[in-house]
Amino acid sequence: MxxxxxxxxxxxxxxxxxxxxxxxxxxxxxxxxxxxxxxxxxxxxxxxxxxxTKEALVVRFTEDTLNTALEELRALPEEVPLPQALFEVVDSVRRTIEGDSERRKVVYQIIVRTRSLHAELRAVNWLWRESLAEEIGRRTGGRTTDMVAALAAANIAAVVEIAVAEWAGGEDPAALGLAIEHALELLRTGDVPLPAPGPGGPDAV
CATH class of the missing domain: 1.10.10.60 (Homeodomain-like)
Known part of the structure; x- marks a missing residue:
């Protein structure tokens, strides 16, 4: 530079x-x-x-955090197993936030209180999820369907969003890592309920 x-x-x-x-x-x-x-x-x-825009002054903190995680994923060697590579994405977000914990918490609180920031943030998250899904598909050489890649990216985005919200509501800087691991464990063990049709099937009355 x-x-x-x-x-x-x-x-x-x-x-x-x-x-x-x-x-x-x-x-x-x-x-x-x-x-x-x-x-x-x-x-x-x-x-x-x-x-x-004035909104960009706040949203850029989230955008930079997510883009850094995506760039780190792209830089990982191809031989890194996909589950490990995806964990590195979430862990990159954790490292960035914990490295600037006090200010990041202030930024989060500003976003929560300001409705005009919500749409901007949704757009940033949507674009990041799409880019993440594309990278997941690329790293599998096309063996992963678009839907599987999109669901994997959505899971990662949900883990980040929910863990950050839990962390922001507390006082312990290390709580973010714990919240992330808890969320991932719930997904790994199948404890998160998924929609399913009833005994009579989807067309039952």
């Missing part, structure tokens, strides 16, 4: 950090881009250059 890229990344991070601090203090809706720019000592146009 060259000097220009380093300076741009520092500015990008400064703007995001400043915005999160203001959102936490004043609330998302009450904080303006002008206030963020003034606190970060940049112009409003600089803020928009890095973040096209």
């Amino acid at each position: 060259g000097l220009r890229e380093i300076k741009m990344e520092r500015t990008r991070q400064l703007i995001a950090d400043t915005a999160i601090a203001l959102f936490s203090e004043q609330g998302f809706d009450a904080t303006t881009v002008d206030q963020i720019a003034a606190a970060a000592e940049v112009g409003p146009r600089t803020v928009y250059r890095y973040y096209p």
Whole structure:
């Protein structure tokens, strides 16, 4: 990374950090881009250059976390067994969040409280699930059907979402790893109920 890229990344991070601090203090809706720019000592146009919307200042934390996990999956050697590779995806999310635990919890609370962020976050999660399913299919050489790959990706996304919600509601930084392992164990043992037709079959009245 060259000097220009380093300076741009520092500015990008400064703007995001400043915005999160203001959102936490004043609330998302009450904080303006002008206030963020003034606190970060940049112009409003600089803020928009890095973040096209105010929502992107918050959602980028989730987007970066998920994309890092996906890139780490893509970088794993092909000979790594798929279950292990998929565990590495979830563990990457854990490492990223635990490495910045305090701020990540603030970001999560902002998202939960702000309805305008929910649609943005759903779009990010949807795109990530699709990319993850594509990578699962690629790593199996096409032996996995699209539906199996999509279900595997959906399971991973659900484990991450539910474990993060449980972690955010507590005080123990290590609780995220425990919540992830608990969720995975429930899936492995079949303790999570799945829809099934009754004794008379799906067409029974």
